[in-house]
Amino acid sequence: MSPSHPRAYCCRAGVAPYPPSSPLCHRGHPAVPVPEPLASAAPHLRRHDGQRRGCRELPALSRRLRPGAGSRRFLSRISVHPALPQSAAFVSSQPLEVWRGATAPGRPRSRICVCLNFYHISGSGISSLKSRAKQEQCGQYLHLSAGVLLLFNCDHLQYNLETEKDPVVIVISTTGTGDPPDTARKLVKKIQDTTLPPDHFAHLQYGLLGLGDSEYTFFCNGGKTVDQRLQELGARHFYDTGLADDCVGLELVVDPWIDGLWHALKEVFLLQKEREGMNSGVDAVSNSLSEAPHVVHELNLSSEVQNLKLEHEGVKSSDVLSQKLVDISLVASNRENEASLVHSVPPISQSALNIPALPPEYIEVQFQDTHGENPCLSSLISEGAVFEVPVTKAVQLTREDAVKTALLLELDIADTVFDYQPGDAFCVMCPNNVSEVEELLHILELSEKGDYFVCVKVKQGTKKKGAARPQHIPERSTLKFILTWCLELRATPKKAFLRALVECTSDVREKRRLQELCSRQGASDYTRFIRDPNVCLLDLLHAFPSCKPSLNLLIEHLPKLQARYYSASSSNLYQPGKLSFVFSIVEFAACPTRPVSRKGVCTGWLAELVAPQLRANRNTVDTNRGSCSTEKISIFARPNNAFHLPSDPSVPLMMVGPGTGISPFIGFLQHRQKLREEHTDWEFGETWLFFGCRHQDRDYLFKDELRCFLENGTLNHLKVCFSRDSSSTAEVAPPKYVQDVIRLHAKEVARVLLKERGYFYVCGDKKHMADGVSDAVVDILSMEMETDKLEAMKFLATLREAKRYLQDVWS
Structure with missing residues (x-):
């Protein structure tokens, strides 16, 4: 099938x-x-x-x-077959949204109903879409004229895989080190129950689409885990599993996967109806599903049928967006043929545009008084406990003239139940930049109402089906609280957001350009001028000054402000009650699409928070001493289930951590040193550390600490390299990168991995370091095993599976 x-x-x-x-x-x-x-x-x-x-x-x-295909989200590509132009319901460009179609005059009403379940699992939430409309209810529901009805219901609380008989479509992302998203953990835990019989899901037929990023080791592992376990419990595929890669473009797999989905569903439904003895309706179903799928969320309103649909859906005639450009040109006279964020050039400036349907508004914001208290930050996370802890020490690890500024922060967790192991990560809850919040309030003309409490609720009469207040938005809080702690102001606007901003723009040229950027024809411009340079809402509002969005529009389209992850660079055994971490201050230079330079949301905030401590330390000889502070930050745990020291201390280990990638290994070495002090009779395996930075005298992090680890025997081998230091006196140029140093010690690497069954850890930048290290290890294994690279790759894959080659990397 x-x-x-x-x-x-x-x-x-x-x-x-x-x-x-x-x-x-x-x-x-x-x-x-x-x-x-x-x-x-x-x-x-x-x-x-x-x-x-x-x-x-x-x-x-x-x-x-797919010329012009630029969709990055699966849910914005769900489509209904073109043979169903008057179907009772179809999914628009907005996730989990249902629209009602019209009944063509004179068409007989069908009594055929198809039940489809859609289960979407991502880091931002779980949504299920399903219908159990009976045959006799279909005609009464929306006066159907189509052959097939797809009904969706967002009430996932009634969804139960254990009793589901209709086909289920599952879309699931992957987070962390191959983990399912937070919202899917209960589901995964439930299906991984070892007491379940092998036929527990024998009744279930499903199709699964996994979303992932091959920049990370455990690609699409969330989807693979669910898929494998459902198969083990007797569930059956009605459609092949798809794995989409955000590194190369989700649409490369998502688009053809969706196209094939409808044909697979056709076969399921035909068989289902035949079994139910509804042969009279099979022809209608077959005929309606015989053509190629049609993307209904990118409306090309050239037919009377489409116009009929829009009128029935309440879309104004001004929203008919397949339009010919008459004499509007956004090319400035002095720019000739140069395209930019605000200027377009032919052919798009003279093209008819296929523009997404206008998302219906569904949030209502009511201003109240200035009395009350904002909710606590713990209410903004889905699971786990939030701890507010003081910053007890801040040290700048790099010199002032270093390319990047690295800081070490120490937190006091003694009065909390927060626990961690070396190698674990934790989350820091950070606010948006104060000046950016104030600037946005000014643009929205709400500066005087920033401290007013607002009530956020679903708009009465909204056409968005299953509309609900976003979970990350409090029902009642001040406007500043929402803009500061709840919404990701730096998020790159999606096309649906751009489409909504079109309606808030008064200047005709600016309006046209926003239409181009969200259109199918403008996919390359969207990538070039918005997605690649990471343009945010404030950048857009500066570029298009006549655009004045409403507050409810921001709440509807801006995603949740995510906590930032950091690796622990300390050991609770070595320093009880202390938690340290290291980070580089991220900086974004000004560019044509970004009028001002900015720092990272979290790293910039942390640097500003500890600036007084850093100034106090600047004239202090002992920078490790730091200074006391009353500043506090909110954190919560995010354990790393794999990136830990071996349980057997006699096992040798190699650590590769250039730059701030050294952070977790400082915790490793502190922990190992304390174990050596407490257990003098234990046998400890040898330890290697490969470290690299730009300049030996500017950004050699933890130089003194590493020397101490060498002297007391905790660290046996320290191999370093400096990519920007020149060595004119050396006859042979020294290695510049850690992968080069690793190749110089090929026999030792092979001995540790092949003969001594050691562990190999990599932490740092994925693209510019971790891939190079992996290639170096493959070359070493191939040479020492006297085999080809394919066999060496297979062996490295077995090391990964055995958790002996471990990575903690970022893009």
Whole structure:
């Protein structure tokens, strides 16, 4: 019943397996089926020409496959078949949104109803869409004229996989080190119950789409975990599992996966109706699902049927957005043919545009008085306890002339039940920049109402089905609290948000340009001028000054302000009641799309918070002493289930941590030193640390501490490199990067991994370091094992599975 996909490609890098029959590509990633639309359009994925086909080739492939396809979210691509132009319901460009279609005059009302369940699991929430409308109720529900009805209901509280008989579509993302999102953990824990019988889900038929990023080791592991466990418990696929990679573009897998989904559903529904003896309705279903799917959220309103739908849906005639440009041009006379965020050039400036339907407003904000208290920050997270802890020490680890500024902060957790192990990460709850909040209030003309309490609730009469107040927005709080602690003001606006901003823009040229940026034809401009430079809402409002969005629009479209993750750089055994972490202050330079330079949301806030302590330390000889502070920050735990020291202390370990990637290894070494002091009779394996930075005298982090670890025997081998230091006197140029140093010690690396079954840890930048380290280890294994690279990749994959090659990396 599932579509056949005979071709295969690398699920992470988008490259062909080598050799073709191998389950791995030439980078050691597992090969998965290619959806037929992708395989047909890109037959070169089936062969290997000896060259590395990296991820960066695939955006061009995406443009060849689907010109203008720029959607980054699966839910914004859900579509209904073109044979259902008057269907009772279809999903629009807004997630989990249902629209009602019209009944064509004179058309007979169908009594056929198809039940489909849609289960969406992501870091931002769980939503289920389902219907159990009976045959006799379909005609009464919306006066149907179509052959098939897709009914969706957002009440996921009544959803139960254990009793579900209708087909289920599951979409699940991956977070952390291959973990399911927070909102899916209860589900995963439930299905992983070892007491469940092997036929527990024998009644269930499902299709699953996993969302992930191959920049990280455990690609799509959240989806893979759920998929594998459901299979073990007897569930059946009605459609092949898809794994979408945000590194190369989710749409490369999502688009063809959705296209094939409808054909798979057709077969399921036909069989279902045949079994129910409803042969009279099968022809209608078959005919209605025989053509290619049509994306209904990108409306091309050229037919009377589409106009009829919009009128029935309450969309104004001004929203008919397939329009010809008459004489509007956004190209400044002195810019000739140069495109920018606010200026367009032909052909898009002279093109008709396919623009998403206007998302219906569903939030209402009522201003109240200035009396009351804001909710506590713990109410803003879905699970776990929040601890407000003081910052007891702040030290600048780099010199003033270093390229990046690295800070060490120490927190006092003695009066809390917060616990951690070396290697664990934790979250810091950070606010938006105060000046940016004030600036936004000024643009919204709400500066005088920032301290007013507001009541946020669902707008009466909204056309958004299943509308609810976002969980991260308090029902009652001050306006400043919402803008400071709840909304990610730096988030890159999605196309649906741009579409909504069009209606808030008075200048005709600015309005047109926003329409272009959210249109199908403007996909490349959206990527070039908004997504790639990380343009945020404030940048847009500066670029389009006539745009004056309402407060409710911001609440509807801006995502939750996420806590920031940091690795612990201390040991609770070595320093009881203390938690330290290291970070570099992130800086974004001004550019054509960003009028002012900015610092990272969290790192900039932390640096400003401890600035008085840093000034006090500046003239102090002993910078490790720091100074006392009354400043507090809110944190909560996010344990790392794998990135820990070996349980057996006699096992040797190698650590690779350039720059701030050294942070967790300081905790490792502190912990190991304390164990050596307390257990003199224990046997301890040798320890290696590969560290690198730009300049030896500017950003060599923890230089004195590492020397002490060497002297007391906690650290056996310290190998360092400096990428920007020149060495004109040396006959042979010294290695610049940690992967180069690792290659110089190939025999030792092979001995630790192959003979002594040691552990290998990597922490730091994924793209510019971790991949290079992985390649170096593969080359070493290939050389020492006297085998080809493919076998070495397979061996490295087994090390990963055995949790002996561990990574804590970021993009």
